[in-house]
Amino acid sequence: MRFLVNSNHLLPERCLSGNSSRISQIPIIPQPLLNYKFPFNPKLQLLLAGKQILLDDIPFPFDEIQSHYENGYITYRKGIEYQGKLPVCVRCGNKDPQQFGSFMCARCGEQCLYCRHCIMMGRISECTPLIGWNGSEPVTEVPDKIMGWSGTLSKGQQEASDLVVEAILQNKEWLIWAVCGAGKTEVLFAGIEAALSAKKRICIATPRTDVVLELFPRLKAAFPAIDIAALYGGSEDRHVYAPLTIATTHQLLRFYHAFDAIILDEVDAFPYTVEESLQYAAIQARKPVSAMIYLTATPNQKWQRECRSGQRNFTTIPARFHRHSLPVPQFKWCGNWQKLLYKDKLPPNVIQWVKSRLDSGKQALLFFPHIPMMEKALAILRPLTPNIEAVHAEDPERKEKVQKMRSKELKLLLTTTILERGVTFPNIDVAVIGAEDIIFTESALVQIAGRAGRSKDYPDGVVTFFHYGKTEEMLKARRQILMMNREGFKVGLLDRESFKKEGRI
Ligand SMILES: [Zn+2]
Ligand SMILES: [Zn+2]
Numbered sequence: 001m002r003f004l005v006n007s008n009h010l011l012p013e014r015c016l017s018g019n020s021s022r023i024s025q026i027p028i029i030p031q032p033l034l035n036y037k038f039p040f041n042p043k044l045q046l047l048l049a050g051k052q053i054l055l056d057d058i059p060f061p062f063d064e065i066q067s068h069y070e071n072g073y074i075t076y077r078k079g080i081e082y083q084g085k086l087p088v089c090v091r092c093g094n095k096d097p098q099q100f101g102s103f104m105c106a107r108c109g110e111q112c113l114y115c116r117h118c119i120m121m122g123r124i125s126e127c128t129p130l131i132g133w134n135g136s137e138p139v140t141e142v143p144d145k146i147m148g149w150s151g152t153l154s155k156g157q158q159e160a161s162d163l164v165v166e167a168i169l170q171n172k173e174w175l176i177w178a179v180c181g182a183g184k185t186e187v188l189f190a191g192i193e194a195a196l197s198a199k200k201r202i203c204i205a206t207p208r209t210d211v212v213l214e215l216f217p218r219l220k221a222a223f224p225a226i227d228i229a230a231l232y233g234g235s236e237d238r239h240v241y242a243p244l245t246i247a248t249t250h251q252l253l254r255f256y257h258a259f260d261a262i263i264l265d266e267v268d269a270f271p272y273t274v275e276e277s278l279q280y281a282a283i284q285a286r287k288p289v290s291a292m293i294y295l296t297a298t299p300n301q302k303w304q305r306e307c308r309s310g311q312r313n314f315t316t317i318p319a320r321f322h323r324h325s326l327p328v329p330q331f332k333w334c335g336n337w338q339k340l341l342y343k344d345k346l347p348p349n350v351i352q353w354v355k356s357r358l359d360s361g362k363q364a365l366l367f368f369p370h371i372p373m374m375e376k377a378l379a380i381l382r383p384l385t386p387n388i389e390a391v392h393a394e395d396p397e398r399k400e401k402v403q404k405m406r407s408k409e410l411k412l413l414l415t416t417t418i419l420e421r422g423v424t425f426p427n428i429d430v431a432v433i434g435a436e437d438i439i440f441t442e443s444a445l446v447q448i449a450g451r452a453g454r455s456k457d458y459p460d461g462v463v464t465f466f467h468y469g470k471t472e473e474m475l476k477a478r479r480q481i482l483m484m485n486r487e488g489f490k491v492g493l494l495d496r497e498s499f500k501k502e503g504r505i
Contacts, residue, residue, distance in 0.1 A: 001055070001127050002108050003076075005030060010076055012066060022108050024080045024126040031134065034072035040135055044068060046241040048133035050201065050258025052077065052091060052284075054122045055131060057239075065131065073135040077256075079128035080113060089115035091124050091253055093280030117277060120233075121253055132256055140199070140227070140243045147193045149186070149222040156317040156493045157187050163315050164191035168261045168291045169198065175294040175303065175314035179326055179484050180421075180450025182317040184295055185215065188263060189222055191293070196226060196243055200260035203245040205252055205282060207272040209233065210422055211265060212246050219246060249278040255285035262286055263293040268300055268443050269421065297421075297450060298443035298480075319488030323495045324459030326481050327430075327452045329445070331474065334466040337434055341376045350433060350466055357429055358385055358411060364429045365405075366414045367448055369437035374414050377433065381412065390414040420447040426455035435465035435474055445477035 002013040002020035008030045013020035023029070044060060047053075058065060068074040081088050088095050094117040105112030108127035115124045124130070153161055160176050167174040168191045178184045188204070195202040204219075206212060209232040216230045229240040231247035238254075249264075249272050264272075264282060272278045286292060299307065306312035320326065334347035357364040368374035371392050378390040387410050391401045398418070405413045405425055413419075417439060430452045432440060440448075445465070452461025465474055488494040 001129060008032070009070060012062070022110070022112070022127040023076065023129050024078050024082065026078075029076055029078065031075060032070055032072045034135065038068075038071035038073065040068060040071070040073045042138070044074070045133060045135060046138050047239050048074065048131060049135075049137050049241060050133070050255055050285075052130040052132050052256035053254055054124075054128060056122060058131060073133065075132040075134045076129040077132060079124035079130050080115065080126050087113055087115075087126075089118060089124055090130060091115070091121070092118035092277040093284075094118065094277060118253055121250075130256075137201070138241055140241075142196055142199065142243070143225040146196050146226065147189060147222060148224045149189050151186060153186060154183070154319075154321045154323075154493065156319055156488075156491070157183055157321060160187045160315050160317050161190045164188060164263075164293055165194045167191070167293055167313075168195050168200070168202070171260075171289050171291045173292045173294075173313060175296070175299065175307070175312055176317065177299055177307070177314055178295065178297060178317035179320060179488075180297045180447060181320040181322075181326075181424075181454040182297075183321040184265075184297075184317070185218060187317070188293075188295075191261075191263075192219075192223065192244065195261050196223070199243075201243055201245075201258060202261045202263070203247060203252075203255075203259045203285065204263045204265060205247050205249050205285075206265040207249050207269045207278070208266065208422065209248055212248055214422070215246050219244065249282060252281035252285040253277070255281075257287050258285050259290060260287055261291040261293070263295060265295045266421065267294045268296045268298045273300070298446045300443065316484070316487065317493075318484040318491065319493035320454070320459070322456035322459050323493065324453065324456075325485045325488065325494050327449060327461045327463045328481055328485070329449050329463040329465050329474075329478050331435075331470060331478075332464055332466050334433070334468065336468055337466065338373065338468075341373055341380075344376065344380060346377060346380050346433075347466065350431070353431055353464060353466075354381060354384065354412065361411075362429055363405065363408065363410070363425060363427060364412050364431065365419065365425070365451055366412060367420070367430070367432045367440075368414060368416060369434045369439045371416060373434070374416065378414055381414075385411050388412040388414070391418065392416045393418045417444055417448075419451070420444050421450075423451065424454050425451070427458035427461075428452060429462040429464075431464045431466060433466050435467040436469050436471045440471075440473060442473045442476040442480065445474060446480055449477065449481060 003010045004020045099117045102113045112125045212232045227242040229237040229242035229245045231251040307314045337347050374390050389401045404410045449463045452463050453459050
């Protein structure tokens with residue numbers, strides 16, 4: 001779109017003839033003062049409050065949008081800004097010149113630069129305004145009884161829960177470092193309740209769609225009378241205004257200064273860790289004064305250091321709710337397993353490990369660093385049992401196979417790191433074949449070990465890392481698990497018997 005600046009207003013070119021510019025070229029975008037007498041459209045308010053979206057995403061006539069702008073209710077922001085001569089995408093923060101393209105644009109009639117990085121959310125180009133809301137926020141009614149959940153928390157969960165409430169009410173940043181299987185969702189409930197009753201808008205964001213889908217029914221059950229929006233690629237709630245939102249971190253790209261509190265789950269998970277735009281989106285989606293709660297079982301090295309040196313507010317939940325210690329990985333050297341696989345063989349100690357699970361009838365997850373090796377291993381192991389499958393990220397039958405594992409139809413499931421987190425099978429042992437591979441970072445290995453022993457009925461599980469040379473990451477993962485067990489015991493979250501099994505007392 002092209003605009004003119006006329007008596008300190010933006011005017012779309014089609015309203016007036018003359019010398020217009022693309023929004024990116026207008027030095028300062030004028031923002032008319034709010035006219036309190038203007039009868040604004042509450043539907044536009046619901047659609048736009050806390051958002052930054054494209055005109056194409058607004059199902060209202062343009063004249064109505066423009067009149068809301070002229071009366072101060074709508075903001076136009078540049079989709080692409082220039083820092084010196086370098087373009088920056090305002091929506092996703094992309095500054096990489098390689099990630100911009102240009103095209104002959106029908107809307108502005110010029111060669112128009114656009115951001116390739118966030119194009120899946122609709123094209124942002126030099127002539128694209130980002131539309132937002134400048135009026136008051138919609139008022140949401142909150143019922144007297146907000147929470148329907150009446151479970152009890154463990155001592156460790158309770159302490160973390162109290163800190164979440166405090167951080168949300170006092171707009172602090174806080175990291176909750178909770179071991180795999182600590183029961184972290186329940187830890188959030190009191191904080192969500194406190195936010196809602198203080199009329200704060202709150203969002204739980206996670207890098208993975210699976211988690212959004214899994215959390216939604218649990219939150220709906222815990223907060224039955226609250227409107228909850230679930231946002232992920234292709235979801236129908238895209239334009240729903242709700243006091244409680246659960247979203248993938250990608251979806252945060254559509255928000256701007258929206259939330260009084262964001263709970264960022266699994267900050268260490270792909271793609272959040274590698275895509276700077278998602279970290280940028282999370283910051284943009286917060287109100288300038290707001291709370292940020294980070295939730296993870298495996299903070300990265302930098303964060304761990306900041307925790308140790310007192311530079312980061314954090315609290316740990318060092319033990320599982322069932323008071324049994326975390327299974328500690330055993331390291332087993334298995335020689336050059338890749339060479340053996342090329343000869344259609346697996347290391348004898350791996351075969352032995354698998355056979356003993358099949359004999360005892362215990363289910364097992366076997367992690368492989370790469371798909372082709374996993375497929376080879378599948379062919380080798382299949383003669384031992386027909387109840388075996390292999391799964392990876394692009395597997396169209398991924399859900400069915402995981403379901404078969406849950407219903408115990410399968411005895412063995414071979415997998416890539418895709419199942420390193422988010423899945424719970426009650427009674428399994430876990431092995432990693434080739435734990436020395438670079439794909440198995442400290443965080444991945446802690447998550448993988450965290451698959452075992454999660455249920456209170458089966459709190460023990462064997463975790464074995466088969467390797468062809470120990471790595472620093474393997475050692476760090478084991479150290480982290482031992483540290484959490486020690487801390488859990490020290491603060492009284494672990495049963496003595498369970499800790500004793502480790503041979504440490
Ligand atoms: Zn254009
Ligand atoms: Zn972008």
